[in-house]
Amino acid sequence: MADVNPQTQDHVPxxxxxxxxxxxxxxxxxxxxxxxxxxxxxxxxxFLLAVSFYPIIDTFWASFxxxxxxxxxxxTTEFVGLENYARLFSSGSFWNALxxxxxxxxxxxxxxxxxxxxxxxxxxxxxxxxYFAQVAILFPWALPTVINAKxxxxxxxxxxxxxxxxxxxxxxxxxxxxxLSNPDIALYSMTSITIWKTSSFMALIMLAGLSSxxxxxxxxxxxxxxxxxxxxxxxxxxxxxxxxxxxxxxRTLPAFQAFGLPFGLTGGGPGxxxxxxxxxxxxxxxxxxxxxxxxxxxGSAAATVITLIALVIALVYVGTLYEPEVR
Amino acid sequence: MSVxxxxxxxxxxxxxxxxxxxxxxxxxxxxxxxxxxxFPVIWILISSLKPPxxxxxxxxxxxxxxxxxxGGFHIVEQYxxxxxxxxxALQQRPVGTYLMNSFIVASGTAIIDVIxxxxxxxxxxxxxFRFKLPVLLVILFAALLPFISRLIxxxxxxxDLQGTPFGTVFGLNQYLGLILPYAAFQMPFAVWIFQxxxxxxxxxxxxxxxxxxxxxxGVLFRIILPVSMPAxxxxxxxxxxxxxxxxxxxxxxxxxxxKRTITVGIALFGGQFNxxxxxxxxxxxxxxxxxxxxxxxxxKRIVExxxxxxxxx
Numbered sequence: 001m002a003d004v005n006p007q008t009q010d011h012v013p014x015x016x017x018x019x020x021x022x023x024x025x026x027x028x029x030x031x032x033x034x035x036x037x038x039x040x041x042x043x044x045x046x047f048l049l050a051v052s053f054y055p056i057i058d059t060f061w062a063s064f065x066x067x068x069x070x071x072x073x074x075x076t077t078e079f080v081g082l083e084n085y086a087r088l089f090s091s092g093s094f095w096n097a098l099x100x101x102x103x104x105x106x107x108x109x110x111x112x113x114x115x116x117x118x119x120x121x122x123x124x125x126x127x128x129x130x131y132f133a134q135v136a137i138l139f140p141w142a143l144p145t146v147i148n149a150k151x152x153x154x155x156x157x158x159x160x161x162x163x164x165x166x167x168x169x170x171x172x173x174x175x176x177x178x179x180l181s182n183p184d185i186a187l188y189s190m191t192s193i194t195i196w197k198t199s200s201f202m203a204l205i206m207l208a209g210l211s212s213x214x215x216x217x218x219x220x221x222x223x224x225x226x227x228x229x230x231x232x233x234x235x236x237x238x239x240x241x242x243x244x245x246x247x248x249x250x251r252t253l254p255a256f257q258a259f260g261l262p263f264g265l266t267g268g269g270p271g272x273x274x275x276x277x278x279x280x281x282x283x284x285x286x287x288x289x290x291x292x293x294x295x296x297x298x299g300s301a302a303a304t305v306i307t308l309i310a311l312v313i314a315l316v317y318v319g320t321l322y323e324p325e326v327r
Numbered sequence: 328m329s330v331x332x333x334x335x336x337x338x339x340x341x342x343x344x345x346x347x348x349x350x351x352x353x354x355x356x357x358x359x360x361x362x363x364x365x366f367p368v369i370w371i372l373i374s375s376l377k378p379p380x381x382x383x384x385x386x387x388x389x390x391x392x393x394x395x396x397x398g399g400f401h402i403v404e405q406y407x408x409x410x411x412x413x414x415x416a417l418q419q420r421p422v423g424t425y426l427m428n429s430f431i432v433a434s435g436t437a438i439i440d441v442i443x444x445x446x447x448x449x450x451x452x453x454x455x456f457r458f459k460l461p462v463l464l465v466i467l468f469a470a471l472l473p474f475i476s477r478l479i480x481x482x483x484x485x486x487d488l489q490g491t492p493f494g495t496v497f498g499l500n501q502y503l504g505l506i507l508p509y510a511a512f513q514m515p516f517a518v519w520i521f522q523x524x525x526x527x528x529x530x531x532x533x534x535x536x537x538x539x540x541x542x543x544x545g546v547l548f549r550i551i552l553p554v555s556m557p558a559x560x561x562x563x564x565x566x567x568x569x570x571x572x573x574x575x576x577x578x579x580x581x582x583x584x585x586k587r588t589i590t591v592g593i594a595l596f597g598g599q600f601n602x603x604x605x606x607x608x609x610x611x612x613x614x615x616x617x618x619x620x621x622x623x624x625x626x627k628r629i630v631e632x633x634x635x636x637x638x639x640x
Contacts, residue, residue: 030542030543030544031542031543031544032543033454033455033456033543034454034455034456034457036450036454036543036544036547037450037454037456037459038456040446040447040449040450040454041446041447041450041451041462043443043446044443044444044446044447044466044514044518045462045465045466047443047510047511047514048465048466048469048511048514050511051477051481051507051508051510051511052469052472052477052511052512052514053469053472054480055476055477055478055479055480055481056472056476056477058479058480058483059476059477059479059480062479062480119360122353122356122357122360123357127353127354127357129357131626132361133357133360133361134626134630135622135623135626136361136362136364136365137360137361137364138364138622138626138629138630139364139365139368139618139619139622140364140367142568142572142618142621142622142629143368143572143615143618144571144572144574144589144590144614144618145572145574146574146590146591146593146594147572147589147590147593147594147611147614147615148367149594150593150594150596150607150611151367151368151370151371151611152367153602154370154371154374154602154604154607154608155367155370157604159383159385160382160383160384160385160387162370162387164385165385165386165387168386169386176385196363200364201633204630204633204634205633205634207634208630208634249471253471253473256473257473257474257475259475259574259575260574260575260590260594263574263578263594264594278473278474278475278575281475282475282478282575282579285478285479286579296479296483299479300479303473303475303476303478303479304476306473306475306476307472307473307476310471310472310473311471314471
């Protein structure tokens with residue numbers, strides 16, 4: 001647009017400036033856009049490489065080798081092919097944990113999405129006290145997962161739980177109920193708790209998506225006599241699709257990695273009724289070390305499986321919901 | 328249904344009644360939802376203020392005082408309010424130390440992510456360079472990687488470094504042993520918040536700076552960063568809350584009680600069935616005070632940060 005000072009023009013070729021020109025340019029920190037981008041991005045990329053990407057590759061490598069066990073830190077490792085995976089896939093606990101995790105994830109996330117959309121539609125318009133309502137409704141999101149687990153463990157206590165107390169008072173239950181120690185119910189209880197905790201987060205994301213839909217679309221729809229439901233189905237939902245994609249990825253991946261909730265709520269029990277994949281993996285790696293029944297080798301194999309499933313989930317979401325923008 | 332009939336036969340009173348009813352229903356549902364969201368915290372507060380013996384009764388008492396009527400109104404005490412659980416929690420467990428550890432770790436994480444996130448976010452949103460899309464995709468891809476897959480190698484690394492000079496930087500029971508992984512895990516979100524914010528700034532900001540003879544680095548430090556305080560606050564708050572709440576790494580890396588963060592400290596308070604609920608509820612409420620303050624003071628920023636780029640991308 002405006003004329004740029006020739007001194008700072010970015011496309012002056014280096015060669016024309018000569019080595020001396022280039023050095024003085026660096027001394028004065030007069031970098032081109034590309035040089036500045038390299039300077040600014042290198043620390044982040046190196047950091048991610050060291051703390052995010054290297055560990056993933058190392059886990060992958062470790063999953064094909066014998067274990068490195070906490071009690072025997074100097075133990076050497078040797079290549080064993082798919083042996084760790086064979087042990088993993090022949091373990092009933094692994095398949096149980098996979099089932100628990102898939103149920104927990106794919107029951108809670110769609111319900112959260114529906115609740116979140118409903119909440120967002122409710123909170124969409126301005127009203128008195130909206131700020132306080134939003135703070136109150138968003139608060140469960142900010143609760144630390146494991147502390148939330150402790151709170152609900154107390155509220156669902158088999159003898160003195162307030163949830164039992166309320167249900168007894170209104171006549172639904174005759175006596176306190178063991179929501180967490182009943183093996184048929186514990187997973188439902190845990191799933192309900194996460195729906196309670198995260199629906200507000202969904203609402204927040206949906207609210208941002210709703211506010212980006214231009215009002216004039218609704219106005220013209222109203223003039224054409226479209227019902228509320230038609231407006232919702234033909235305007236709101238299609239335009240909300242990218243937002244739903246973001247919300248689904250944001251929620252599915254953390255739900256799939258649930259750890260703090262089962263740890264603090266039930267410890268994975270009763271039996272293994274609420275043992276999620278990450279809890280199983282953590283226990284295999286740290287609580288049952290030993291060359292045969294666990295250790296880091298088995299833990300690494302399980303972690304690699306978790307990574308692969310997480311990436312498949314992300315790919316499927318992007319593949320089915322992403323539509324390149326029409327320009 | 329009947330609504331439509333009513334508006335057709337315009338009867339003023341009916342319309343007004345319907346309006347009041349609708350308002351009542353709207354505020355009623357808002358209050359019900361807000362109460363459902365806050366009830367667990369309220370219940371923790373109530374439980375923590377009860378005398379320990381009052382916790383283990385059924386049915387439970389809700390309020391310390393009740394109004395009874397026998398000819399006249401009387402206020403009846405149901406249970407005495409007491410801070411005993413708080414005293415005992417602070418006596419038996421280093422709750423203050425846990426909170427301080429959490430604060431140090433969360434602040435350190437927020438500082439690293441704000442600095443590095445602002446740098447990368449600026450480059451990705453306002454500079455032209457080759458391979459921009461691949462770089463952005465690599466950063467976002469890092470956000471998809473499960474935490475558990477990064478845990479075991481980093482733990483092994485920390486063990487291997489024990490006893491070496493590096494062990495004081497990255498190791499078990501070192502604050503940086505948590506800060507560095509947390510900062511890396513939240514980096515994609517920090518970068519995303521910054522690039523969404525920088526994208527909205529007008530181009531004229533940089534042009535004016537360049538015209539005045541500033542270098543690109545000068546433009547970044549003298550013009551862009553000073554106007555991006557809101558984005559910094561947003562990123563810092565979100566990252567802080569994440570780091571404050573994290574559990575898996577904190578449990579694994581902090582094996583000394585004096586280095587544990589508040590989430591680990593509380594999670595390890597006792598078994599499921601014989602838990603000392605009096606001191607747990609007191610400690611839980613103490614751990615929530617900073618979060619409650621954060622939510623009330625910074626709700627707008629938090630909402631902005633969580634929804635950065637939603638609906639625009």
